[in-house]
Amino acid sequence: MSVVTDTSVRSEENYRVTRSRRNVAWTGAGALIVVVVLALFPYIVYSGTTSLMVQGFIVVILASMWNLMAGYAGLVSVGQQAFIGLGAYFVLILAQHSLSPFGGLPVAAIGCGVAAVPMWWLVSRLRSGYFAIATWVLATTVMLFIEKFPSIGGGTGMSLPGASGYDPTLLIAYTYWIGLAVTVLALVTVYLLLRGRLGLVLTAIRDDEVAARSSGARVGLARMLVFVVAAVGCGAAGALLALSQLIVQPGAVFTVQWTAKMAFATIIGGLGTIEGPILGAIVYMVLQQTLQSHNAWYLIILGLVAILVALFARRGLWGLIDDRLHIRLFPVGYWLWAPGSAGRRGLGKRGISPRGISPRGISPRGISHRRGGRHS
Amino acid sequence: MQWVNDIIQGILTGGLYALFACGLSLMFGVMKVVNLAHGDLAVIGAYIALGVITVTHVPVLWSFVIVVPIMAVLGYVLQRTLIQAALDRGVLITLLVTFGLSVVIENALLQFINADSHSLGVGNAIITGSFSVGSQIQIAYLLLLIFAVAVVVLLGLQYFLSGSRYGRMIRAVADDQEAAQLSGIDYRHVFGIAAAIAFATVALAGIAYGMYSQFSPTTGTDTILLFAFAAVVIGGLGSLWGTLLGGVVLGVAQQIGAQINQSDQFLAGYIVFLVVLALRPQGLTTRRAQS
Numbered sequence: 001m002s003v004v005t006d007t008s009v010r011s012e013e014n015y016r017v018t019r020s021r022r023n024v025a026w027t028g029a030g031a032l033i034v035v036v037v038l039a040l041f042p043y044i045v046y047s048g049t050t051s052l053m054v055q056g057f058i059v060v061i062l063a064s065m066w067n068l069m070a071g072y073a074g075l076v077s078v079g080q081q082a083f084i085g086l087g088a089y090f091v092l093i094l095a096q097h098s099l100s101p102f103g104g105l106p107v108a109a110i111g112c113g114v115a116a117v118p119m120w121w122l123v124s125r126l127r128s129g130y131f132a133i134a135t136w137v138l139a140t141t142v143m144l145f146i147e148k149f150p151s152i153g154g155g156t157g158m159s160l161p162g163a164s165g166y167d168p169t170l171l172i173a174y175t176y177w178i179g180l181a182v183t184v185l186a187l188v189t190v191y192l193l194l195r196g197r198l199g200l201v202l203t204a205i206r207d208d209e210v211a212a213r214s215s216g217a218r219v220g221l222a223r224m225l226v227f228v229v230a231a232v233g234c235g236a237a238g239a240l241l242a243l244s245q246l247i248v249q250p251g252a253v254f255t256v257q258w259t260a261k262m263a264f265a266t267i268i269g270g271l272g273t274i275e276g277p278i279l280g281a282i283v284y285m286v287l288q289q290t291l292q293s294h295n296a297w298y299l300i301i302l303g304l305v306a307i308l309v310a311l312f313a314r315r316g317l318w319g320l321i322d323d324r325l326h327i328r329l330f331p332v333g334y335w336l337w338a339p340g341s342a343g344r345r346g347l348g349k350r351g352i353s354p355r356g357i358s359p360r361g362i363s364p365r366g367i368s369h370r371r372g373g374r375h376s
Numbered sequence: 377m378q379w380v381n382d383i384i385q386g387i388l389t390g391g392l393y394a395l396f397a398c399g400l401s402l403m404f405g406v407m408k409v410v411n412l413a414h415g416d417l418a419v420i421g422a423y424i425a426l427g428v429i430t431v432t433h434v435p436v437l438w439s440f441v442i443v444v445p446i447m448a449v450l451g452y453v454l455q456r457t458l459i460q461a462a463l464d465r466g467v468l469i470t471l472l473v474t475f476g477l478s479v480v481i482e483n484a485l486l487q488f489i490n491a492d493s494h495s496l497g498v499g500n501a502i503i504t505g506s507f508s509v510g511s512q513i514q515i516a517y518l519l520l521l522i523f524a525v526a527v528v529v530l531l532g533l534q535y536f537l538s539g540s541r542y543g544r545m546i547r548a549v550a551d552d553q554e555a556a557q558l559s560g561i562d563y564r565h566v567f568g569i570a571a572a573i574a575f576a577t578v579a580l581a582g583i584a585y586g587m588y589s590q591f592s593p594t595t596g597t598d599t600i601l602l603f604a605f606a607a608v609v610i611g612g613l614g615s616l617w618g619t620l621l622g623g624v625v626l627g628v629a630q631q632i633g634a635q636i637n638q639s640d641q642f643l644a645g646y647i648v649f650l651v652v653l654a655l656r657p658q659g660l661t662t663r664r665a666q667s
Binding site for chain 2: 070074076078121122123125126128129130132133134136137138140141144145147148153256257260263264267295296297299300303304307308310311313
């Protein structure tokens with residue numbers, strides 16, 4: 001007790017608490033430049049490249065959403081393809097009723113969020129592993145249900161009406177810009193959510209669920225919120241998929257391979273970091289393009305790498321970068337500076353700071369550094 | 377009369393689903409591992425059976441004599457290496473690793489074998505034959521055999537877990553791992569044994585499915601894992617006989633669904649699953665999970 005009081009007194013004098021270990025303004029400016037350059041891409045590269053990048057955007061969005069669930073809320077869903085499919089079908093149905101396919105995207109995303117609420121009510125009755133398979137069953141059920149309607153293509157699928165009026169190059173450029181906008185929006189949303197109250201609640205749950213509950217953290221509500229946000233994100237990604245493919249087929253949008261892709265990208269890039277899914281999506285796209293001509297090989301290799309990373313480097317590639325360079329593009333935790341430390345040295349590493357204020361303690365990272373010890 | 381036939385067929389198919397579910401239930405009950413690669417491992421069992429039959433020309437029904445030990449050894453090795461390593465790192469990592477394994481197995485089968493469908497024992501009189509009861513009811517010998525195997529496996533498991541020395545060790549470890557360790561039990565070895573038994577039932581499930589229907593690399597996740605899971609949840613987590621009941625309910629629901637509309641077979645099964653999940657999440661058997 002005395003230690004805590006001591007620290008709080010001293011912190012007024014010497015200790016500084018910042019969000020990041022480095023200046024955030026630079027990373028913010030860097031991110032802005034990257035987005036502006038990416039926005040100019042349709043003017044400088046061929047449309048083949050931009051449509052490839054739309055695929056990349058889709059993986060980034062999906063991986064960020066999956067990371068929000070698995071990395072921060074401890075929810076392993078194997079049924080996110082339910083929302084990808086629903087998003088794609090919402091766009092198709094709206095386009096059939098002569099709404100522009102681009103206008104259909106936000107409606108599709110919100111629709112998926114609404115659909116996620118009753119689904120959460122069902123699957124949240126089961127824990128961890130059984131929750132995972134329940135989401136999978138739910139996704140399959142949604143697919144089988146949608147296949148019953150011949151007016152939206154039944155079991156074979158249907159091409160997207162309303163897109164034929166556009167010039168092909170322009171269509172790809174529009175899709176690209178919308179993809180970029182959705183990606184930025186998804187990342188900003190995840191960042192703001194984790195920076196705020198929800199991030200703290202999720203960290204508390206991760207560290208000790210029982211203690212979090214008894215301190216008044218609304219565990220169920222926090223998890224539901226994450227599930228719904230992830231559904232909105234995956235729905236938007238599904239709508240984007242429909243726009244980029246211009247055809248919606250139940251077998252292609254509801255396949256569990258989507259979950260495999262988002263999970264592998266997240267695990268390899270770094271589970272429980274916001275930067276990880278972006279890095280993982282890049283790794284994924286590079287591998288997929290390199291091994292394109294070898295059929296299933298890229299999923300075999302990705303799967304094996306993901307298993308190894310999950311076992312031996314659980315914070316993934318970004319974790320390795322962060323440990324060495326202390327870079328966080330999206331700082332969601334806090335960093336405690338020792339008195340008189342002008343620049344490089346934070347106090348957290350030396351472990352003098354009481355538990356709970358050290359950066360390891362309260363930064364809402366998905367995975368605790370302690371081995372084992374998690375009870376649910 | 378048609379309905380009676382559907383219900384009888386559904387009950388018999390339920391035996392197959394209970395067989396699917398045995399391994400999943402056992403691995404969860406003992407190790408708290410939800411093995412997302414469960415279905416793909418059953419498909420591997422079916423492919424091994426196919427290979428064994430092609431090479432050695434043993435009768436299909438006896439192929440299990442070779443396949444079951446192979447899968448049991450695979451189960452022990454996989455548990456002692458990969459799954460134990462994942463378990464040491466927590467529930468989340470275990471799920472991620474088994475999911476990775478599932479995707480790797482499925483795509484490796486696609487890559488190294490092919491996407492074609494295969495089946496076991498085409499033309500065998502026992503496997504394709506059936507007998508009639510009355511004018512409308514036809515009962516396939518195979519389904520009857522599979523149901524009997526499922527009951528024998530469940531009885532065997534119950535006897536093994538309650539009566540034998542290893543069974544007691546497995547229950548001890550499942551109840552309290554640390555206390556069991558203090559009493560001198562090597563829990564890793566016991567986990568290995570439990571996994572070996574689970575994989576043996578997985579091998580039986582794979583062979584049974586291969587004889588009952590056609591299998592391909594994607595069958596493992598599309599069908600076996602999801603049906604096994606639905607049977608476990610409908611019956612009640614952690615209850616052996618509940619699993620059989622769950623399988624039977626799922627089978628009957630599917631048959632009735634198929635009777636209403638041929639394409640609604642699977643949808644009907646999943647809807648019953650979702651209704652049970654909504655109204656009775658602890659499963660139909662009142663006994664809750666032991667843990």
